[in-house]
Amino acid sequence: MLQQTTVKAVTPYYRRFMAAFPTVEALAQADIEDVLKLWAGLGYYARARNLHACARAVVARGSFPDCEEELLQLPGIGPYTAAAIAAIAFDRKASPVDGNAERVIVRLFAVEQELPDAKPAIRELAADLYPARRPGDFAQAMMDLGATVCTPKAPACGACPFAGSCAALARGDAESFPRKKKKPERRLRRGVAFVAIRADGHVLVRRRAPNGLLGGMTEVPTTEWSSDFVPADAAADAPRFSAPPGRREAAVSASLKVSWRRVPGVINHVFTHFPLELVVLRARLPKSAVAPKGMYWIDRQSIASAALPSVMRKVVSHALGEQS
DNA sequence: AACTCGTGGGC
DNA sequence: TGCCCAAGAGT
Incomplete structure (x- = not known):
């Protein structure tokens, strides 16, 4: 440690x-x-x-x-x-x-x-x-x-x-002393984070890849983080939901229309080798919303004890309107 | 050898 | 405010 x-x-x-x-x-x-x-x-x-x-x-x-x-x-x-x-x-x-x-x-x-x-x-x-x-x-x-x-x-x-x-x-x-070699410039990366909030307060998360940056940690879905990212292009990467099974035809799950709204402000976070700026989009989902493949809902209490790295805690707090 | 890999405190 | 730094290791 x-x-x-x-x-x-x-x-x-x-x-x-x-x-x-x-x-x-x-x-x-x-x-x-x-x-x-x-x-x-x-x-x-x-x-x-x-x-x-x-x-x-x-x-x-x-x-x-x-x-x-x-x-x-x-x-x-x-x-x-x-x-x-x-x-x-x-x-x-x-x-x-x-x-x-x-x-x-x-x-x-x-x-x-x-x-x-x-x-x-x-x-x-x-x-x-x-x-x-x-x-x-x-x-x-x-x-x-x-x-x-x-x-x-x-x-x-x-x-x-x-x-x-x-x-x-x-x-x-x-x-x-000691003399030190100059460090390479660290370029700002940008991305968009999606905070989906279910009617009962559960938040949509997923697990990151087991290795690499924040390996194995829990996160809300996001776009890629890159220097040339344009936040306006985020829509294509937004998580897609389906309505719960039943009633309609079993073969085709109806997609749920979701209204993503930008939460004012941005999240700034500094990693060792690059600074990150995240725009946060938020959406309210009905209690019946089914989590996309590879993602799952966790309740408020679980958020507190989840393996959420600091940058993700900032994002979630910001989206939930908590004071920092 | 040079990168990658987090976060918070101190000045 | 921006930068440096912290009982470094893996690739």
């Missing part, structure tokens, strides 16, 4: 998750849908899928691996996490380097190479630093130093135990 995410953001999720899945066996037996529900809003959903797969792998092999090399084989456990578990949980000589420790090392040695190119060199420098005893405590101390003293902006060099040996500080420009 803590991969690329702050302790503050993680804490409530962690508590709920551990209450639901107190053991690796419990997690391994869970449905991915229930795992994603508890991850909804936290982001980077591949972590949830990987953690679930990881639990199953651990149960299958019969125990937790206790060395870096075997930990690396598990899904979702990369160089940092493998080293962190080895050092902290098993007191192994390993050097986990997170973003904080990375910054400490770079400044200590005034590494001129830009990130992320410098990562391998930084890891080697860190590996040379590991102490004779308590590798886990040392690793956590380096991370906490980066988080509280050797901060990205306005580092508190006066309070740093490395002040006397820091190459960046000696040069007088610690804050200018």
Whole structure:
């Protein structure tokens, strides 16, 4: 959970998750849908899928691996996490380097190479630093130093135990480290989201593809999201409903005429690699409306606990006229 | 090697 | 307000 995410953001999720899945066996037996529900809003959903797969792998092999090399084989456990578990949980000589420790090392040695190119060199420098005893405590101390003293902006060099040996500080420009490669421009993508509301308050949703962006999460139907999308072209992608079976001829289900109305305003959301602007269309459906193939209705209470990512919560709240 | 992959807080 | 950043990993 803590991969690329702050302790503050993680804490409530962690508590709920551990209450639901107190053991690796419990997690391994869970449905991915229930795992994603508890991850909804936290982001980077591949972590949830990987953690679930990881639990199953651990149960299958019969125990937790206790060395870096075997930990690396598990899904979702990369160089940092493998080293962190080895050092902290098993007191192994390993050097986990997170973003904080990375910054400490770079400044200590005034590494001129830009990130992320410098990562391998930084890891080697860190590996040379590991102490004779308590590798886990040392690793956590380096991370906490980066988080509280050797901060990205306005580092508190006066309070740093490395002040006397820091190459960046000696040069007088610690804050200018680490050097970073410029990021590619992120183009705005547009799309239209359809919020169909049944007379009893149920909302139409579907499941996203199991992998990729928001993989496995629940969403309201939308058009494609693309840079050259024209909202006026959305009608063709609107979900189509049929009237309930019965009365008319069984062979031909009558299509239900639906009036989509634009909800004033737009939803803006920022993903890591692109910003998104969604126009929201809303329609009221009779209680008898049949969900299109691959979609289903969920009630208000289920919306609250569903695997809806934040961007979809924004869309639904906006369409239901809730204050934000 | 360079992309992809979320979200919220801090300044 | 816009940008940076966070206990990174997978492809």
